[in-house]
Amino acid sequence: MEELKTHYDYIILGTGIQESILASALARNNKTVLHIDGNQFYGGNECSFNFSEFLEWIMNVQKNDNKAKQSTTTNDINKFYDSYHDIDIKILSGYDIPDNEPEITNRFALQNNKIAEEFLKQTQTSVEKDKLALLKDLIKDNRQFYISLLPKMAYSRGPFIDLLIKADLGNYLEFRSMEKTYIYNNDVFENVPCTKEDVFNSKQIKVIEKRKLMKFLTFVMNYRLEKESYEEYKDKPYSEYIKTYKLNPELQQVILQAINDSEEGLEDATTEEGLASTYRYLKSLGKWGNSPLICPLYGGGSEISQAFCRSCAVYGGVYMLDQKINSLEFKNNQYHLDCELKFTGDHLISSIDYLQDQSNIEITDYHKAIIITDKPLKKNIDISIYIIPPNTINNNKNRIMLIQQGYQANCCPKSKYIIYICTKATDTSKEEIKNVIQQLFEDKNDISEKNKLDEMEGENNENIKKDEEANDNNNKNDDDDDDDDEEEEEEEEEEEASKPKAYISVIFKQSIRKQKSLETKLDKTTLTIIDDMLPGISMETPVENALSIFRQLHPEIEEIYSKPQEEEEEKEEKQEEGQKEQEEQITNENEAVEEQTQ
Amino acid sequence: MPPTPDKEIAATFKLLLIGDSGTGKSSLLLRFTDDTWLHPDEVSATIGVDFKVKVVDIDESKYKLTIWDTAGQERFRTLTSSYYRGAQGVILVYDVSSRATFEHLNLWFNELDTYSSSQEVIKMIVGNKVDKESSGSREVSRKEGEAFARKMGTLFIEASAKTKTGVKDAFIEVVRKIIETPSLWQKQQNKTPGTIHMNDDEAPQGGCAC
Numbered sequence: 001m002e003e004l005k006t007h008y009d010y011i012i013l014g015t016g017i018q019e020s021i022l023a024s025a026l027a028r029n030n031k032t033v034l035h036i037d038g039n040q041f042y043g044g045n046e047c048s049f050n051f052s053e054f055l056e057w058i059m060n061v062q063k064n065d066n067k068a069k070q071s072t073t074t075n076d077i078n079k080f081y082d083s084y085h086d087i088d089i090k091i092l093s094g095y096d097i098p099d100n101e102p103e104i105t106n107r108f109a110l111q112n113n114k115i116a117e118e119f120l121k122q123t124q125t126s127v128e129k130d131k132l133a134l135l136k137d138l139i140k141d142n143r144q145f146y147i148s149l150l151p152k153m154a155y156s157r158g159p160f161i162d163l164l165i166k167a168d169l170g171n172y173l174e175f176r177s178m179e180k181t182y183i184y185n186n187d188v189f190e191n192v193p194c195t196k197e198d199v200f201n202s203k204q205i206k207v208i209e210k211r212k213l214m215k216f217l218t219f220v221m222n223y224r225l226e227k228e229s230y231e232e233y234k235d236k237p238y239s240e241y242i243k244t245y246k247l248n249p250e251l252q253q254v255i256l257q258a259i260n261d262s263e264e265g266l267e268d269a270t271t272e273e274g275l276a277s278t279y280r281y282l283k284s285l286g287k288w289g290n291s292p293l294i295c296p297l298y299g300g301g302s303e304i305s306q307a308f309c310r311s312c313a314v315y316g317g318v319y320m321l322d323q324k325i326n327s328l329e330f331k332n333n334q335y336h337l338d339c340e341l342k343f344t345g346d347h348l349i350s351s352i353d354y355l356q357d358q359s360n361i362e363i364t365d366y367h368k369a370i371i372i373t374d375k376p377l378k379k380n381i382d383i384s385i386y387i388i389p390p391n392t393i394n395n396n397k398n399r400i401m402l403i404q405q406g407y408q409a410n411c412c413p414k415s416k417y418i419i420y421i422c423t424k425a426t427d428t429s430k431e432e433i434k435n436v437i438q439q440l441f442e443d444k445n446d447i448s449e450k451n452k453l454d455e456m457e458g459e460n461n462e463n464i465k466k467d468e469e470a471n472d473n474n475n476k477n478d479d480d481d482d483d484d485d486e487e488e489e490e491e492e493e494e495e496e497a498s499k500p501k502a503y504i505s506v507i508f509k510q511s512i513r514k515q516k517s518l519e520t521k522l523d524k525t526t527l528t529i530i531d532d533m534l535p536g537i538s539m540e541t542p543v544e545n546a547l548s549i550f551r552q553l554h555p556e557i558e559e560i561y562s563k564p565q566e567e568e569e570e571k572e573e574k575q576e577e578g579q580k581e582q583e584e585q586i587t588n589e590n591e592a593v594e595e596q597t598q
Numbered sequence: 599m600p601p602t603p604d605k606e607i608a609a610t611f612k613l614l615l616i617g618d619s620g621t622g623k624s625s626l627l628l629r630f631t632d633d634t635w636l637h638p639d640e641v642s643a644t645i646g647v648d649f650k651v652k653v654v655d656i657d658e659s660k661y662k663l664t665i666w667d668t669a670g671q672e673r674f675r676t677l678t679s680s681y682y683r684g685a686q687g688v689i690l691v692y693d694v695s696s697r698a699t700f701e702h703l704n705l706w707f708n709e710l711d712t713y714s715s716s717q718e719v720i721k722m723i724v725g726n727k728v729d730k731e732s733s734g735s736r737e738v739s740r741k742e743g744e745a746f747a748r749k750m751g752t753l754f755i756e757a758s759a760k761t762k763t764g765v766k767d768a769f770i771e772v773v774r775k776i777i778e779t780p781s782l783w784q785k786q787q788n789k790t791p792g793t794i795h796m797n798d799d800e801a802p803q804g805g806c807a808c
Binding site: 004042108161164165169170171172173174175176177288289294297298303306307309310311313314316317318319320321340408 | 647648649669670671673674676678679680681683711712792793794795796
C-alpha cells in the first residue's frame with residue numbers, strides 16, 4: 001500500500017460547498033490537496049442530516065449553547081456548533097399512542113429509538129408518551145430524511161450549472177424543478193406569475209396590468225442593452241424605478257420580494273442591483289420546466305459538497321473526516337497541522353469554522369425554523385417557495401422566506417414535508433417566526449386515532465345519507481354536472497381548512513460570519529479564509545466566490561477544468577479499441593463462473 | 599468506443615468496489631474493463647479512476663455496467679453517501695496475503711448497512727492476490743474466506759488481478775444475481791419522471807419567458 005504523503009500544496013479545513021469547489025479545482029490542476037473536516041459528515045454548515053442525526057444536532061447545539069453561557073472553553077478548533085444558538089423545540093401533542101408496540105430487534109432501530117428517548121429527556125421537561133410515540137414513528141424512516149441546515153437551489157442557467165457541466169459532475173447529482181413560488185397577500189399564498197403563461201393565465205391580474213408587467217419583464221431581459229432608459233435611477237432605489245412602470249402594488253411586491261434570489265428581497269436594492277437580480281431569475285426560465293430554479297435531491301448542500309470532494313479525490317485529494325484538530329501553527333513558511341496524523345502544507349484554506357482568532361469577524365444573524373409536517377402548504381405541490389413580505393403576518397418587519405421540500409426532493413418519506421423558514425434576525429424576528437408557524441400549522445393532534453376512526457365512520461354514514469339525498473335531488477333536477485362541481489369545491493375547501501400539522505418545529509438563530517479584513521496572525525499570502533454562505537436561495541454567489549478565490553490563488557490557470565491531454569488521447573484510443581471490446585462474448589465463460597463461485 | 603445504442607441495452611447496473619486500501623480494487627476493475635494490469639510500483643493509490651463503463655453480454659442480452667472505484671476515499675472511510683446510492687451490486691475486496699484486510703470486512707459490511715439504499719443489494723466477497731500463494735505469503739485460507747461469506751450470506755470468489763484468475767467471474771456472477779433479483783433494478787430503470795440529470799443537459803430549450 002502506498003505511503004500517505006505528509007506534505008501537501010494545500011491543506012483545506014472544512015468541507016462546505018465553497019471549500020469543496022476549491023479542493024476539486026486545485027486537484028484538477030495537479031495541486032496536492034489534504035481535505036479535512038472536524039465533523040463526522042461532509043458539508044460543514046451546508047450539511048444535511050437524517051432524522052436521528054437531526055435530533056443529535058439539536059441536542060449538541062443546546063449543550064454547546066449552555067456551555068457558552070457558562071463560558072467554559074473547549075480546546076477544539078472546530079467552531080461548527082458556535083454559529084447556532086437559542087434553539088426552541090416544539091413537538092406536536094396528542095399523537096396517538098399505539099396499544100402494543102411491536103418488538104424491535106434491528107440494531108439501527110433500537111439505537112434510533114434510544115436517541116428519540118434521550119432527545120425528549122434533554123429537550124423537554126418530561127418524556128411524554130405521545131411525543132415519544134411520534135418521534136419513534138418519524139425515526140422509523142430515519143434515512144429517508146435529508147434535513148438541511150442551509151437549503152439551496154440553483155438557477156438553471158448560471159455559474160453553478162456551468163461549473164457542474166465543466167467539472168463533469170453530472171453523474172453525482174440529481175435535480176428536480178422547483179414547482180411554484182407563492183407570495184402571501186390578503187391572508188393567503190398567491191401563485192407568483194413569472195412566465196408568459198403564468199401572466200396570461202392569471203385570474204388575479206387584470207388585462208391592463210398584464211400588459212404593464214409584460215412590458216417590464218421584456219425590458220429586464222434586455223436591460224443591459226438599454227442602459228439609457230434607467231440611467232438616472234441607477235443608484236436610486238429599485239422600488240422607485242419600478243413605480244415608473246405603473247404596476248399595481250401587488251405586482252410591485254412580486255418583483256421586489258418574490259422573483260429574485262437575494263436574502264432579504266430587493267426592498268433596499270439600488271436599481272442596478274435590482275435589475276441584475278431580476279434578470280438572473282428571468283434568464284433561467286424555460287430551461288427545465290416552468291421554473292427558473294432546480295432543487296438538488298437528497299438534501300442539496302451536502303450532496304453538492306460531496307460531489308466536488310469526490311471529484312477532488314479522483315484527482316488524488318486525500319480526505320479525512322471526524323478530525324479533532326489538536327493544533328495548527330504557521331512556522332518556517334509552512335502550516336503544521338496536528339490531528340489524527342501530522343501534516344504540513346504550503347497553503348491553508350480554512351472555513352471560518354476553524355479560524356482560531358474569531359475577534360476579527362462580522363456577524364449577521366438569521367432566525368430560522370425547520371418544521372416537519374404531514375401535508376404540503378399547498379395541495380399537491382411539493383418543492384416550492386413561499387414569500388411573506390414585510391407587514392403581512394402580524395406586522396412582521398422583515399421578509400420571511402419558506403422553502404418546502406418533500407418526497408419529490410427525496411428529502412422525506414412519502415406524505416411528509418420539510419418546511420424551512422428564514423428571516424433576518426431582529427429583536428422581534430423570533431416572535432414573527434412563531435406567528436408564522438401559528439398561522440400556518442397545527443400544533444395539536446387532539447383527536448386520537450380511535451376517535452378519528454369513529455368519526456370517519458360517522459362521516460361515512462352521513463355521506464351515505466347525503467348521497468341518498470343527492471340522488472333524490474338528481475331525480476328532481478337532471479343537471480348532474482353542477483352537482484359534481486359543487487362537491488369538488490367542497491372537498492377543496494375542506495383541504496384548505498385543515499392546516500398541516502407541525503410534528504416537530506425547531507426555531508434557532510444562525511450566525512453568518514464574514515471576516516472584516518484579511519489581517520490575521522498567520523501569514524496572509526498563504527492563508528485563505530472562507531466566509532459563511534448566506535442563506536439566499538440560489539447557489540450563484542458561493543460559486544462565484546469560490547471561483548474568484550481560485551483565480552486569486554492561481555491567476556496563471558485560465559481554464560480550471562480543461563480536459564487533461566492524456567484523457568483526450570485515451571478517449572481516441574478507446575474509440576479504436578471499441579469494436580474489439582464489443583465483440584467480446586462473456587457468455588462462453590459461464591460454466592467457469594458456476595464452478596468457482598458459490 | 600462507439601456507444602452501444604441505448605435501445606439494445608436491457609438494463610444498466612451500478613456496481614461498487616469497497617474494501618481496505620491496497621487490496622487491489624482498482625487493479626480488479628482495470629483488469630475487468632480494460633484487461634490491463636499495472637505493477638504496484640507504477641500505480642500510486644487510485645488516481646483518476648472515477649468509474650468505468652462496460653457492456654457485457656449475458657444470455658444474449660446486453661447489460662451496461664457502471665463500476666465505481668473508491669477514488670482513495672476508503673483510506674479513512676470517508677466515502678460519500680452518493681457513492682453507495684443506487685448500487686445494485688457491491689464487491690468487497692480483501693487481500694489474501696493480509697489478514698487485517700480480511701478482518702476489516704466487518705467494518706465494510708457495517709458501512710454498507712448504513713449507506714446502501716436497498717437491503718437486497720447483491721454482495722460478493724473477493725479474496726484478491728491469490729497469485730501470492732506461490733511465494734508463501736497467504737494469510738487467509740480459501741476455507742476461511744468461504745466460511746465468512748456463508749455467514750454473511752454473500753457470494754465468494756478468490757481472484758488475482760495480476761494473473762486474471764477469477765476476475766471476470768467475480769463481476770459476471772454479481773451481474774447474474776442482480777438479473778435474478780428484478781425487484782432490485784426494475785423500478786430504477788424507469789427513473790422517476792422529472793428528475794434532471796446534468797449529462798442530458800441539452801434538454802428542450804423553452805426559450806425566453808418573455
